[in-house]
Amino acid sequence: MAEVQLNATQDDTFAQRIAQTLQLLKTSLPVQRKLVHAGDKIYRVGQAFGVLHVVSTGMVKTVNLSADGREQVVGLHFKGDWLGLEGIATGHYTCDAVAMDTGEVWSVHYDALVMAAMREPRLLRALHDAMSRQLARDHDSLQSLCALPTDARVASFLHYWADAMAKRGLRTDQISLHMTRAEIGNYLGMTLESVSRGLSRLARSDIIRFLEKGRREIQIPQVEALDSFVRRSIASTTTA
Amino acid sequence: MAEVQLNATQDDTFAQRIAQTLQLLKTSLPVQRKLVHAGDKIYRVGQAFGVLHVVSTGMVKTVNLSADGREQVVGLHFKGDWLGLEGIATGHYTCDAVAMDTGEVWSVHYDALVMAAMREPRLLRALHDAMSRQLARDHDSLQSLCALPTDARVASFLHYWADAMAKRGLRTDQISLHMTRAEIGNYLGMTLESVSRGLSRLARSDIIRFLEKGRREIQIPQVEALDSFVRRSIASTTTA
DNA sequence: CGATCTATTGAGCCTATTCAACCGTCGTGG
DNA sequence: CCACGACGGTTGAATAGGCTCAATAGATCG
Incomplete structure (x- = not known):
């Protein structure tokens, strides 16, 4: 419902x-x-x-x-x-x-x-x-794999997930990843530590929020924030 | 013919x-x-x-x-x-x-x-x-992108190319890449310098040979050598 | 309650990138 | 005709991003 x-x-x-x-x-x-x-x-x-x-x-x-x-x-x-x-x-x-x-x-x-x-x-x-x-x-x-640094790849992953939910009419403000950090890392071509750090960084930037101790329930107040995070990562690596 | x-x-x-x-x-x-x-x-x-x-x-x-x-x-x-x-x-x-x-x-x-x-x-x-x-x-x-280091990715790329030729009944002992190093690097998620170094390394190991000054015509004496090179790269990163 | 699994975080290291110089080829126009 | 510039490729040195290793903590389960 x-x-x-x-x-x-x-x-x-x-x-x-x-x-x-x-x-x-x-x-x-x-x-x-x-x-x-x-x-x-x-x-x-x-x-x-x-x-x-x-x-x-x-x-x-x-x-x-x-x-x-x-x-x-x-x-x-x-x-x-x-x-x-x-x-x-x-x-x-x-x-x-x-x-x-x-x-x-x-x-x-x-x-x-x-x-x-x-x-x-x-x-x-x-x-x-x-x-x-x-x-x-x-x-x-x-x-994503070829062009993005690890943090942006994590953000892009969350965006993809939220998008997939949205397109199916499911709730997008809160998603639950039924995957371990290791699984996510495997999919994104990085180590589980990098995934963890990436998520922590996103949480520290208030782009996402953890909803429980297990840290697999993730709240995304505004999906567009993930987008701009990715964009910023590209800009900094391109211009620097 | x-x-x-x-x-x-x-x-x-x-x-x-x-x-x-x-x-x-x-x-x-x-x-x-x-x-x-x-x-x-x-x-x-x-x-x-x-x-x-x-x-x-x-x-x-x-x-x-x-x-x-x-x-x-x-x-x-x-x-x-x-x-x-x-x-x-x-x-x-x-x-x-x-x-x-x-x-x-x-x-x-x-x-x-x-x-x-x-x-x-x-x-x-x-x-x-x-x-x-x-x-x-x-x-x-x-x-390949997720699991292989750059050199192995280059080797894997050449193997894919040779394989594609072989499956089509074309000659595989000598392939000509109609791509710049930059294009290859883009496809493989690495810089053009890394592609160049990878190819040089493969040439130094006698796994491939350059056939002209342009260095796009590449001879592969035995395709299986590429395979074992990839395998070795994995082994060294896994066991180390 | 110990054992196991998952997640987080720090420190040091290594791989691949960045920056730079250099060479050869090719095409063009003075 | 040759000089010049643009382009593609190679290679070296320095840097940095991500990996490895390690320690810690919470959660779950038998």
Whole structure:
């Protein structure tokens, strides 16, 4: 209840699109729903590809496994995001998908989806939109990684998270990161200490606020403050 | 001529798939072919999305433009790769696509492609494969960026390039980077000096060899040497 | 209540950046 | 025709940003 926020202006069209897509899936083809808990693997690297997954509720991370066994978080996925798309080309999933929270994941057979898409073009459109969004997001991720110092990367990460919530009509003034500092650091290409220092610095600048002792519930009075923080970091490294 | 190399074992199936896809496109729907030269923009950020492009010959880079105008190379694209996929969701391209070499780019209207895909499912499959490959590649890119020191990132970059050539049945013993050190550095998240030092180091270790004064023609006697160099870098940073 | 996990913070070190000088190539115009 | 400037590349020296190592503290759980 009360999921709709002040920011439900143009963003709620995106939330609506997600709802429509989930509805469409449910009515167009056999969907298997599954409840997942934090740590559950939705699929594993190397496993034969066959089904695509859509996050209905909850949050999921995707983790690449390098040849020598080291892990790399390569994506975060929220309500309406699709999982397993990287597996289409090779016929095998190329990463693990791990739930970060309790939630529900819907699964559809890729072949069945394509068949259904022949009758219902909106399904195809939804799939393409999801892939396209993922590609654009990956680009932004790359740019953050390449161009920003650690503190700004942390700020940018929080901004991304808040944005993802906002676009889905969820509350953005307070977000709860279901990730350890180590996980965040892995995703952002820095050490857990740097993440901690970055967050502390943001808190000291009153850009964010910790809401409990665990320090994973974070309040962001104004998301734009994160933006200007990032901008300032760039300016100082460029002009100096 | 003599494009097929020793390594044309399982890799040539990929080259064949590309050839088939290009053939399929040509026969299934109206394709506009265009000759491009180094520096030509195939599309621009912000431009209305409508058509997808496929690299027929040559090489193309995609460049993100941040809000404050700084550029970030987010992808490299060779024969058979699709361009513009990130534009589907928003209806606008989110990056520039710039030719790095003379080559030919084929363009098809997305809507027409989807229509044609109804009659010819292999078209749809080709599109999905391309998107899927791009996603998987982005993950690898991210992992390199997050987990490797500069020298290893340069080595990994050369390996990726050689691999891309090999999978397309092109010669891999000698590659010519149509990029300045600055461009490579931008793509790899490091300075041009670091790229230069990295390449010099690899040359000093006899892993690569420069073939001309311009130092963009690079010979790689054995691609696996790059792999083991990367592996060694990881080992030394992990164990130390 | 000890053991474990997560987070924070400090100190020292190292890697990669910054700044700078230098060289070779290329294109252009005096 | 050659001098000059612009550009791309290399290399060195100094600096700084982020990492490593280490100590501390709170939280959770058996």
